[in-house]
Amino acid sequence: MNRDNVLIDAKHLTKVFGYGLQKTTAVQDVNFQFHEGEIISIVGESGSGKTTLAKMIMGLLGETSGEIEYKGKPRKLRSHKDRKQYWKDIQAIFQDPFSSFNIFHKVDKLLTDCIKLQGLTLSKEQQFEKMKEACSFVNLKFEELYNKYPFELSGGQMQRLMIARIFMLHPKVLIADEPTSMVDACSRSTILDMLLKLRDENNMTIIFITHDVGLAYYVSDTIYIMEKGQFVEGGPAEDVILRPRHRYTRQLISDVPKIHEEWNLA
Amino acid sequence: MSTNLLEVKGLKTYYRTRLKEHVYAVDGVDFVLEDGKTLGIAGESGSGKSTLALSLMGFYFPPLHYNSGSIIINGTDIMKLSKDQLRSQILGREIAYIPQAAMNALNPTLKIIRFIEDIMKVHKPEMSRQQVWDMAAERFETLNLSPKVLHSYPNELSGGMKQRTVIAISTILNPKVLIADEPTSALDVTSQKAVIKLMKNLLEKKFIRSLVFITHELPLLYHVTDEIVVMYAGEIAERGTAHQMIFDPVHPYTKKLMGSIIVPEAGMKGHKLEAIPGTPPNLKKVPPGCRFADRCSYATKDCREGKTEIRTVEGRLYRCIYDTQTLREWYRKEQENGGIVAR
Numbered sequence: 001m002n003r004d005n006v007l008i009d010a011k012h013l014t015k016v017f018g019y020g021l022q023k024t025t026a027v028q029d030v031n032f033q034f035h036e037g038e039i040i041s042i043v044g045e046s047g048s049g050k051t052t053l054a055k056m057i058m059g060l061l062g063e064t065s066g067e068i069e070y071k072g073k074p075r076k077l078r079s080h081k082d083r084k085q086y087w088k089d090i091q092a093i094f095q096d097p098f099s100s101f102n103i104f105h106k107v108d109k110l111l112t113d114c115i116k117l118q119g120l121t122l123s124k125e126q127q128f129e130k131m132k133e134a135c136s137f138v139n140l141k142f143e144e145l146y147n148k149y150p151f152e153l154s155g156g157q158m159q160r161l162m163i164a165r166i167f168m169l170h171p172k173v174l175i176a177d178e179p180t181s182m183v184d185a186c187s188r189s190t191i192l193d194m195l196l197k198l199r200d201e202n203n204m205t206i207i208f209i210t211h212d213v214g215l216a217y218y219v220s221d222t223i224y225i226m227e228k229g230q231f232v233e234g235g236p237a238e239d240v241i242l243r244p245r246h247r248y249t250r251q252l253i254s255d256v257p258k259i260h261e262e263w264n265l266a
Numbered sequence: 267m268s269t270n271l272l273e274v275k276g277l278k279t280y281y282r283t284r285l286k287e288h289v290y291a292v293d294g295v296d297f298v299l300e301d302g303k304t305l306g307i308a309g310e311s312g313s314g315k316s317t318l319a320l321s322l323m324g325f326y327f328p329p330l331h332y333n334s335g336s337i338i339i340n341g342t343d344i345m346k347l348s349k350d351q352l353r354s355q356i357l358g359r360e361i362a363y364i365p366q367a368a369m370n371a372l373n374p375t376l377k378i379i380r381f382i383e384d385i386m387k388v389h390k391p392e393m394s395r396q397q398v399w400d401m402a403a404e405r406f407e408t409l410n411l412s413p414k415v416l417h418s419y420p421n422e423l424s425g426g427m428k429q430r431t432v433i434a435i436s437t438i439l440n441p442k443v444l445i446a447d448e449p450t451s452a453l454d455v456t457s458q459k460a461v462i463k464l465m466k467n468l469l470e471k472k473f474i475r476s477l478v479f480i481t482h483e484l485p486l487l488y489h490v491t492d493e494i495v496v497m498y499a500g501e502i503a504e505r506g507t508a509h510q511m512i513f514d515p516v517h518p519y520t521k522k523l524m525g526s527i528i529v530p531e532a533g534m535k536g537h538k539l540e541a542i543p544g545t546p547p548n549l550k551k552v553p554p555g556c557r558f559a560d561r562c563s564y565a566t567k568d569c570r571e572g573k574t575e576i577r578t579v580e581g582r583l584y585r586c587i588y589d590t591q592t593l594r595e596w597y598r599k600e601q602e603n604g605g606i607v608a609r
Contacts, residue, residue: 045456047424155311181452189526190541217530218528252455257483257489258530259484259488
């Protein structure tokens with residue numbers, strides 16, 4: 001794992017919504033450097049701007065000021081070709097698995113689309129083989145699934161299928177926007193372990209967005225705490241969680257119930 | 267003296283599918299809830315915990331149907347009442363139910379106060395409008411909610427605030443038992459804490475006497491409830507005090523479930539999480555033996571074929587053919603062999 005290669009470098013990133021009196025600054029002067037093979041967590045309560053930041057990194061929202069450098073060069077998203085090229089490298093899993101699927105397409109269509117997106121021409125058997133491999137990576141049985149519509153699957157299965165997609169596409173960067181908030185505790189641990197496996201096997205950079213410091217601590221190498229559009233604290237996971245310095249970080253940690261300590265409800 | 271506020275005996279409810287199959291989502295559940303106690307119900311999705319909560323109301327509508335069993339609230343068997351009696355005497359007054367995502371069900375064209383007026387019109391028609399307003403404002407203030415909320419529309423409130431408002435509205439008639447189905451699952455940690463505080467507040471101020479709390483967040487249950495029931499495939503897998511269940515689970519399923527807890531504490535990093543392989547059984551065709559056998563790493567032939575027994579030890583109850591000694595011995599061995607180390 002080479003942690004010295006800076007993959008994404010953001011300088012003074014700002015996003016403002018609205019004009020005049022209705023101006024809201026969602027992300028304010030954010031700087032960061034994400035390295036190759038690193039798992040980064042962005043933690044904050046709802047409305048703190050974490051999803052806006054993720055969308056900016058993905059290129060779904062333009063930045064008001066500041067710039068993002070990808071692989072040492074300013075990111076280009078002007079033409080369709082540029083964007084397609086960029087999204088080959090950067091992919092996302094969203095919060096709500098129920099709305100990330102096209103309800104008219106069966107599972108195998110979803111996965112064959114991934115193969116097409118990569119521009120590969122494979123025979124039916126080879127395609128089948130590839131899809132089977134992706135499904136076994138996330139502990140799903142392709143034979144049982146391929147002929148099903150998304151509504152026939154459970155939330156956990158859907159979310160795992162999204163990860164299977166990521167496994168097929170092999171992006172450089174994965175943005176996981178609260179992937180575990182709509183699934184139960186059991187599937188949650190499975191999904192988190194898969195993210196770790198993706199990083200270990202493919203040296204993927206994962207940007208994990210969550211409101212739960214516990215999850216962030218479990219998966220990530222680096223944690224950034226976000227409050228009202230600004231990073232208030234950042235650093236190695238151990239430092240941020242076990243020795244928090246900022247008031248807001250302490251508050252977030254105290255809001256999560258723990259099992260070996262009293263939970264102060266006052 | 268403690269009395270039993272809620273007694274459930276052999277409750278069986280099923281969903282009827284379009285092909286006339288019967289799927290028993292709650293299959294013989296018994297438990298007792300004492301006055302002033304709180305009960306947590308945990309389990310994976312699809313384990314029947316939400317159906318159990320719905321069934322506890324005694325109010326069934328298709329595709330959910332009632333098969334057998336009794337629900338005794340404060341001495342009355344509500345299954346023997348007619349639907350009208352149930353609606354006027356029990357629901358809202360004795361037992362209140364907050365379904366999953368209740369906060370999204372608020373009518374966006376009505377102010378919050380109108381929901382309270384509606385409830386009062388049915389249950390206490392003698393109260394004047396002004397009285398209702400005063401009462402609602404007072405109640406909201408005691409619960410540390412701003413009375414301003416009463417005169418706002420649902421879309422003006424944040425998710426956490428909406429959820430707290432829904433809880434305050436549903437307990438306005440001082441029900442004895444409040445059944446809350448995943449009240450915190452769509453909220454962030456800060457609002458989650460506020461909701462928990464509100465529920466503790468309701469219990470302390472005696473607006474409600476008991477609470478049934480359904481969630482899959484086990485650390486939450488540990489802090490909120492006295493007892494925890496773990497459901498699996500429509501049955502109770504294990505039941506015990508919160509401390510017993512978190513730190514010393516006996517049933518292999520509970521053990522695995524507790525292994526999936528994630529908390530921001532030292533030692534969590536690098537700690538291997540336990541994932542349960544496979545999926546819960548399809549309840550259309552229930553396996554003859556133990557329902558967990560297919561996913562259990564200790565399962566033997568006896569488990570799959572023999573009848574499971576309910577064992578009662580040390581004030582807890584669990585459904586497994588092995589005794590606690592055997593199970594604990596296995597867990598200890600697994601830990602020694604470099605398996606999963608539970609803290």
